[in-house]
Amino acid sequence: MNFLRLTNGAAVEIGKIPVLPFDAFAAEVTSAVAAGGRLAALFGCPLPEGGVELYAVLAIEAENALFAGRAAVGAGYPSLTPACPQAHLFEREIFESCRVRPEGHPWLKPVRFPDATTATPCGVTEFFRVEGEEIHEVSVGPVHAGIIEPGHFRFQCHGETVHHLEISLGYQHRGVERALVGGPGPRSLHYAETLAGDTTIGHVTAYCGAIESLGRLRVPARAQALRGIALELERLANHIGDLGALAGDVGFLPTQSYCGRIRGDALNMTAVLCGNRFGRGLVCPGGCAYDLGAEEVADLLRRNVQLRRDATAAIELLFNAPSVLARFEETGKVSLETCLSLGLVGLVARACGVSRDVRRDFPHGIFRFAQLPVCTWDSGDVFGRAYVRWLEIQKSLTFVEEQLQALPGGAVCGEAFAAPAPERLVVTLVEGWRGAICHAALTGADGRIACYKVYDPSFHNWFGLACALRNQEISDFPLCNKSFNLSYCGQDL
Amino acid sequence: MNFWQTILPVLAALLLAPLLPGVIARVKAAVAGRRGPPLCQLYFDLWKLLRKGAVYSRTTTWVFRAAPGIALAALLCALPLLPAPGADALVSCSGSMFILIGLLALARFATVAAALDTGSSFEGMGGSREVQFAALAEPAVLLALAALARASGTCALGGMFAGTVGPLWQTAAPAVGLLAVALGIVLLAENCRIPFDDPNTHLELTMIHEVMVLDYGGPDLAFILYGAALKLWVFGTLLVNLLVPWQDAARPLAGTGVLIVGLVAVAIAIGLIESALARLRLLKVPQLLLGAGALAGLGLLLIVRL
Numbered sequence: 001m002n003f004l005r006l007t008n009g010a011a012v013e014i015g016k017i018p019v020l021p022f023d024a025f026a027a028e029v030t031s032a033v034a035a036g037g038r039l040a041a042l043f044g045c046p047l048p049e050g051g052v053e054l055y056a057v058l059a060i061e062a063e064n065a066l067f068a069g070r071a072a073v074g075a076g077y078p079s080l081t082p083a084c085p086q087a088h089l090f091e092r093e094i095f096e097s098c099r100v101r102p103e104g105h106p107w108l109k110p111v112r113f114p115d116a117t118t119a120t121p122c123g124v125t126e127f128f129r130v131e132g133e134e135i136h137e138v139s140v141g142p143v144h145a146g147i148i149e150p151g152h153f154r155f156q157c158h159g160e161t162v163h164h165l166e167i168s169l170g171y172q173h174r175g176v177e178r179a180l181v182g183g184p185g186p187r188s189l190h191y192a193e194t195l196a197g198d199t200t201i202g203h204v205t206a207y208c209g210a211i212e213s214l215g216r217l218r219v220p221a222r223a224q225a226l227r228g229i230a231l232e233l234e235r236l237a238n239h240i241g242d243l244g245a246l247a248g249d250v251g252f253l254p255t256q257s258y259c260g261r262i263r264g265d266a267l268n269m270t271a272v273l274c275g276n277r278f279g280r281g282l283v284c285p286g287g288c289a290y291d292l293g294a295e296e297v298a299d300l301l302r303r304n305v306q307l308r309r310d311a312t313a314a315i316e317l318l319f320n321a322p323s324v325l326a327r328f329e330e331t332g333k334v335s336l337e338t339c340l341s342l343g344l345v346g347l348v349a350r351a352c353g354v355s356r357d358v359r360r361d362f363p364h365g366i367f368r369f370a371q372l373p374v375c376t377w378d379s380g381d382v383f384g385r386a387y388v389r390w391l392e393i394q395k396s397l398t399f400v401e402e403q404l405q406a407l408p409g410g411a412v413c414g415e416a417f418a419a420p421a422p423e424r425l426v427v428t429l430v431e432g433w434r435g436a437i438c439h440a441a442l443t444g445a446d447g448r449i450a451c452y453k454v455y456d457p458s459f460h461n462w463f464g465l466a467c468a469l470r471n472q473e474i475s476d477f478p479l480c481n482k483s484f485n486l487s488y489c490g491q492d493l
Numbered sequence: 494m495n496f497w498q499t500i501l502p503v504l505a506a507l508l509l510a511p512l513l514p515g516v517i518a519r520v521k522a523a524v525a526g527r528r529g530p531p532l533c534q535l536y537f538d539l540w541k542l543l544r545k546g547a548v549y550s551r552t553t554t555w556v557f558r559a560a561p562g563i564a565l566a567a568l569l570c571a572l573p574l575l576p577a578p579g580a581d582a583l584v585s586c587s588g589s590m591f592i593l594i595g596l597l598a599l600a601r602f603a604t605v606a607a608a609l610d611t612g613s614s615f616e617g618m619g620g621s622r623e624v625q626f627a628a629l630a631e632p633a634v635l636l637a638l639a640a641l642a643r644a645s646g647t648c649a650l651g652g653m654f655a656g657t658v659g660p661l662w663q664t665a666a667p668a669v670g671l672l673a674v675a676l677g678i679v680l681l682a683e684n685c686r687i688p689f690d691d692p693n694t695h696l697e698l699t700m701i702h703e704v705m706v707l708d709y710g711g712p713d714l715a716f717i718l719y720g721a722a723l724k725l726w727v728f729g730t731l732l733v734n735l736l737v738p739w740q741d742a743a744r745p746l747a748g749t750g751v752l753i754v755g756l757v758a759v760a761i762a763i764g765l766i767e768s769a770l771a772r773l774r775l776l777k778v779p780q781l782l783l784g785a786g787a788l789a790g791l792g793l794l795l796i797v798r799l
Contacts, residue, residue, distance in 0.1 A: 138614040138698070145695040160618075160775060249699075251691040251772035257525035323688065323771040331774075474618070475775040478696040 002028055003058065003067035008362035009209040011426040014442065017055075017068050022078075025056065025071035030083045032058045032067070038343045038356075040066065041427065041440045042080075042090035044098035045451040047072065052098045057427050057440060061361040066427055076101040086343035089459060112170040112492055122170055123152050130156035130163050138474065142171050149488035157474055165469040165477075167462055172492035180452040184211055184285070184420070193280050196456055196490030198238055201230045201270075201279040202432025203454070203490075206439040209364060209428035211285045214420035214443055219365070221408035223287030228366035229403050230270060230279050232396040235433035237266035239389040239396075240311055242485050246386055247318050249479045250327040258314035262307065269303050272296055287413035301404050308397045315390050328383035332468040332480035335380060344464045346435015346457045347392065348484060350376045351384035358431035367431075372399055385483040422447045432457060434487065456490030495581070501749040502577040502730070509753060510722040511535035513729065513760045517686075520764025535722060542715035550708055552612045560607030561709065561716035564600040568723040571596045575730045576651045577748035578739035578755070585651030590638045593650060594631060597683075597727075600720065601627055608705035615697045619704030622775070626689070626701065629782035630679045634731075636789035637672045637679075640796045641735075659738035661796075668795035673735050675789035680728040680759075682782055684721070687767040689778055699775075729759045 002024065004017045020028065033039055041057040051074055058067045079102035080087040091102040093111050102108065113122040123142060136157050142150035150171040156164040176191050192207035193200050205227055212219060244259025267277035274282035274290045282288055292300070318324055334344070339352040349356045357374040359367040375391035377384040420443050430437045435457030444450035465484045469477060515532040522529025531537070549558065573583035574593050582589070605623055608616035642648045644665075645657035661669050682689045685702035697704050706717050733755030739748060773781060 136614060136617070138618070140698065145697055247771075249694075249696065251687045251694070251767070252770070253521055253525050253768050257527055261526075321769075321771060323773070326777075327771055327774055473775055475699045477698050479699075 003069035006066040006068050009213050009364045009428045011213040011424040014423045014425050017070050020071050022071045029056050033084045039086045040438045043453045044094040052100050076103050078103050079105040081105050085341050112173040127154050127166050151488050160473045162469050162472050162474050165466045167466050170492050172489040176493045177452050183449045196487040199432045201234045202430050202437050204283045206428045206430040206437045208283050208285045210426045210439050210441045213426045215418040217286045217415050219287050220410050220414045222410050223412045224366040225403050226288045229400050232399050233270045235396050237263050238433045239393050245482050249482050252324050255314050255318040262310045265307050291412045297404050304401050331382040331476050333381045334468045338467050345460045347388045348461050351388045352380040353378035358429045358436045362429050382483040420447045458486035458491045498580045498745045499583040503572050506572050506726045510726040513725050516760035517764045520761050521768050524768035539715045543712050545711035547711035553610050556610040557607045560603040561713040563603035565716045565720040567596040567600040568720050574650050577752040578737045579655050579748040582651030585649045588648045589650045590648050611708050615704050622701045630682050633675050633679050633786040633789045636793050637675050640793035644796050654734040662738050668792045671788045671792035675785045676732050678785035684725045688770045688773040729756045
């Protein structure tokens with residue numbers, strides 16, 4: 001491996017990252033991915049003297065290490081995608097943001113439609129079509145019947161069977177990555193909190209990890225524990241809410257109603273931490289903005305017990321109903337090969353039997369001291385994704401309880417803010433409730449952020465949803481979609 | 494006296510049909526630990542919709558506008574054909590069971606034609622599903638009614654139940670039980686209840702009946718909602734007549750009371766079924782409907798052999 005070995009959340013000097021000729025760079029990426037690695041980030045950064053430098057960050061779980069390398073390219077380069085399908089969306093994003101053409105990319109479409117003035121309007125693109133007299137096309141969105149985010153889905157159907165699903169996103173592109181360049185500024189933290197509204201803690205922890213490493217800030221142990229508790233509470237709230245929504249999609253009312261309320265209980269526990277149900281304002285560079293008193297710890301422990309009791313009753317009802325299992329099993333199956341070749345992450349990957357979890361593979365913060373068992377299931381279908389959620393709920397409840405009982409003493413916010421070091425690269429990975437969140441930041445010579453890239457787990461997993469729908473019934477789409485429950489704004493940024 | 498005995502069930506249907514969906518919603522809410530909407534919510538909705546204007550898509554033609562009226566008219570015509578337990582129907586003619594099936598088919602045809610008229614891929618899918626399932630549900634109803642026709646010796650709905658069902662429960666209870674189960678399954682399918690369809694879903698891709706009426710609003714939607722309530726009342730009446738062998742010559746008017754109580758019980762049962770079951774996979778729906786047809790056929794065979 002000619003790439004530089006990195007640790008999750010530890011900044012390195014850019015100068016130490018090897019600059020490879022493009023062929024060697026491509027060979028490194030392709031062979032590492034073929035050997036079971038995952039492409040965590042691939043992005044372009046414009047060089048001051050013109051041209052673009054490509055950075056690749058590989059996550060090698062077997063070695064518990066990240067590897068970074070770079071290569072300079074001109075107006076185009078031979079696409080990596082044919083040999084390494086994981087790169088397909090990264091390359092489309094690079095083409096869109098840096099205007100560097102990956103020659104030979106099989107499907108070079110816009111990702112986010114960023115320049116409405118010059119290019120085509122949002123959502124207008126060439127869609128794949130299945131020809132044939134009996135094929136019909138169904139298009140859904142971007143305006144939906146429920147209160148959900150905008151996205152366009154186009155199905156090529158034969159009767160009730162879906163042969164192909166194409167997902168076109170980008171309606172929520174806000175230019176957050178661009179807004180973070182030049183920072184850290186007073187609003188950067190708020191941008192990080194709102195990268196994906198339901199993953200506030202996950203994204204802001206990744207952001208603060210990057211800033212702390214660049215600014216050489218030490219985070220006190222108590223703050224690490226509080227961040228871990230908040231992260232797992234976020235996971236609890238979303239997993240419980242998702243199981244309720246899955247029950248609702250198959251028309252199973254009891255679990256739907258109970259879980260809707262129980263999700264609120266988990267959110268209220270986050271509110272005890274910081275006064276906000278989604279954890280806004282809790283995590284800040286250097287630690288946490290709020291501390292817990294003894295009374296609040298006791299309150300949280302009491303709520304945790306109640307949460308476990310309620311969630312267990314509601315969710316066991318779901319998994320004990322044969323009519324529900326009949327709908328969940330064999331629906332929206334993602335094969336292990338598809339999962340590995342697309343580089344799917346998070347609970348979707350774990351439901352395909354891939355033991356992949358940032359908390360174990362690349363531990364950072366509290367997870368270096370407290371291990372959470374990785375929950376997997378090997379069916380790859382809606383049942384697998386629902387069941388992995390339930391397993392993770394149980395593990396997270398235990399984690400929250402243990403952490404609250406053994407909360408380290410001391411302050412929650414140690415050192416004052418320090419300016420980031422110049423010419424550094426930092427990559428932070430956090431296992432949000434959907435999966436691996438990856439933030440990559442490059443600082444310029446002035447210590448300001450020159451390039452900030454965010455990869456929500458949805459970025460990797462949207463294409464997995466499209467593949468899960470192949471040869472499924474179109475009426476099962478809402479169920480499959482909910483079982484992935486991907487973020488639109490996390491992908492659109 | 495006979496006049497009141499036959500017209501009361503029709504008046505009750507016209508006035509009380511919108512109550513049934515309210516009962517179902519309340520039962521479902523109670524099981525889920527919620528309070529639920531008011532019992533009379535559908536009356537409020539109808540009143541609200543009737544005062545609204547309507548918006549029509551430019552791609553639609555007169556077919557789309559005519560459909561709600563045709564469907565409601567067909568269901569209104571079906572009401573006088575149905576008796577209350579122990580009584581005759583307001584309009585009783587030989588072969589009225591076929592008229593009933595025909596009227597229901599007409600209502601369905603109008604709705605499906607209107608759905609196709611919109612040119613929307615969703616509504617086309619909904620229409621295709623509706624027709625596919627109806628092709629399997631209709632034979633089940635016909636077989637069940639044929640069994641009763643055989644037992645009573647008449648094809649008039651009015652004379653089919655009164656005086657026949659009571660003795661039949663004593664001599665051939667299993668056969669009547671099979672017919673009741675078949676009718677119950679068809680009732681759930683025809684009224685887009687779980688496990689066939691989810692009347693509360695907002696997911697267009699999974700809907701069957703609801704998706705066909707997505708483009709309607711205002712008075713048209715009021716017609717459709719009222720028609721749906723009447724359809725539930727029609728199938729419920731068939732089921733109650735089959736299950737309750739009420740016969741009291743001294744108090745003929747009480748038959749209507751029995752009918753109303755029976756229908757509320759049916760609504761509660763639907764609410765409980767919906768709370769306990771998830772929806773079927775769409776591919777499995779035909780299997781369940783074929784099962785209903787087989788049960789009705791078996792019931793017919795048993796009654797023929799009596």
